[in-house]
Structures are given as structure tokens and as C-alpha cells.
Amino acid sequence: MASLWEYANPVKFMKVSGFLLPLTAVLATASIGIGLVWGFFFTPDDFRQGSTVKIIFLHVPSAFLAINAWAMMLVTSLIWLIRRHHVSALAAKAAGPIGATMTLIALMTGAIWGQPMWGTWWVWDPRLTSFLILFLFYIGYIALWSAIEDPDTAADLTSVLCLVGSVFAVLSRYAAIFWNQGLHQGASLSVAPGERMDWAYKGPLYLCMTGFVLLFLALVLAGTRTEIRARRMQALTARERAQERGAG
Numbered sequence: 001m002a003s004l005w006e007y008a009n010p011v012k013f014m015k016v017s018g019f020l021l022p023l024t025a026v027l028a029t030a031s032i033g034i035g036l037v038w039g040f041f042f043t044p045d046d047f048r049q050g051s052t053v054k055i056i057f058l059h060v061p062s063a064f065l066a067i068n069a070w071a072m073m074l075v076t077s078l079i080w081l082i083r084r085h086h087v088s089a090l091a092a093k094a095a096g097p098i099g100a101t102m103t104l105i106a107l108m109t110g111a112i113w114g115q116p117m118w119g120t121w122w123v124w125d126p127r128l129t130s131f132l133i134l135f136l137f138y139i140g141y142i143a144l145w146s147a148i149e150d151p152d153t154a155a156d157l158t159s160v161l162c163l164v165g166s167v168f169a170v171l172s173r174y175a176a177i178f179w180n181q182g183l184h185q186g187a188s189l190s191v192a193p194g195e196r197m198d199w200a201y202k203g204p205l206y207l208c209m210t211g212f213v214l215l216f217l218a219l220v221l222a223g224t225r226t227e228i229r230a231r232r233m234q235a236l237t238a239r240e241r242a243q244e245r246g247a248g
Helices: 004-008 010-041 051-083 086-118 126-147 151-178 199-247
Strands: none
Touching (some): 010 199, 051 199, 086 126, 086 199
8 A cells, every 4th residue: 555655756657657648548549449430330220229329339438437537536636635645636637627528428429319219309317417417516626726826725625526526426327226217228237137238239338438448547647747747847937936036
């Protein structure tokens, strides 16, 4: 456990992430590319939903990441509040825009999928509503980071916001269980007994989900590295200004 905290050191993180970033980026591109081509062009149409069901290869991975990106932000925010490791706060900050984008993709692809199935683009279904609220929390999280100049104060307040927003992340995942109503179908993939999806769809879907997770990891690494560099530039600029004032 002690060795794990070594990666909270910015120098150590930059070294390790510099190695992991290109690797995850290449694997993500390959997985998503192969998964989408396999899913959209080499899987049969569903006997009920036709070719419309193939949007699952975008919708499910993005919805999965929309929720789990917030879970990652929650963990890193707690680390910041408890251990005061700046890398964890910067990783949470970097994950915010990515999670918001994934949530937006999930909402849009869900609407495109739902229109021919339900006859409407949107319903105030418990899961859809909680997902929309989660998206608004993402927007608020990003805006709060931008609105506060002091980075440590911004990290504190956004961490608290992340704790509050976690309620809606949980609701987005389990709303269909909490409220046994609404048009939204149950989970496409589950560890519970019972076949929910044919393996013809599971193969490319698993590959797409793997690719999306790797893409998220690559983007978080890249974003965190950018934030660390920006902090260093700010520190150097502040030091130079202090030296100039001292010399003057």
C-alpha cells in the first residue's frame, strides 16, 4: 500500500503515465475500431428491433463510463480530502469533461434508440431522469473548477460536490431496480442468472466496452499530465514575478 502512494508524487506519475499513455491510446483505438466495425457490419439484425439495436455498441459503453467516471472521481476526491494528494484532485478534474461527454453520448444515443422503440425521443423515466441530473452535476462540477481561482479551494468544493452527485450516479445505475416502472429496459449485461443477449452481440459489445475504458484511461492520463504541467507553469510564473518584485 505504501508503494501505491508513490504514484501520488507528480514526478513519479509523469514518468509512469508517459509510458502508459501511448500504450492505452493505441489499444483503445484498436479495440473501439474493431468492436464498432464488427458490431455494425458483421452482426445480424435483431428479430424485434432490427438494425436499430446496433446502437448498443455506442450506448452501453458510454453509459457504463458515464457512471463509472463519476465513481472514479469520487474515489480520487476522497483521496484528496483525506490524504491531500494533488495528483488525485487533478485526476478528478481531468475526468470531469470526459464523464460529461460520455453522459451526453449516452443520452443522445438513448434518444436515437428510444424513438423507434418507444415512439418518442424522451420520457421522464426514472433512469433517464437521474441520468440527466447526473449530466447537470458534471456541468456544475466543471463550472465550479473554472469559477474558483485558488486550486486547493476548488479541489475541496468540487470534492464535496462529487460526494453529493454520487447519489445520482447510483440512481442512474439502479433506478430501474428502485422503481419498478418506466419504459427503459433492464440491464443489457448482468451477472444475474438468465440470458439477456446473444453472444453474437456480446463479443463486439465487450470489445467496445474495453476500448471505451482504455480511451477513458488514456484521456484521464493525458488530462492529468496537462494539469500538472499547467500547475508547474503557474508556479514558475509566480516565482519569476516574485523575483522581479524583489529585484525592483
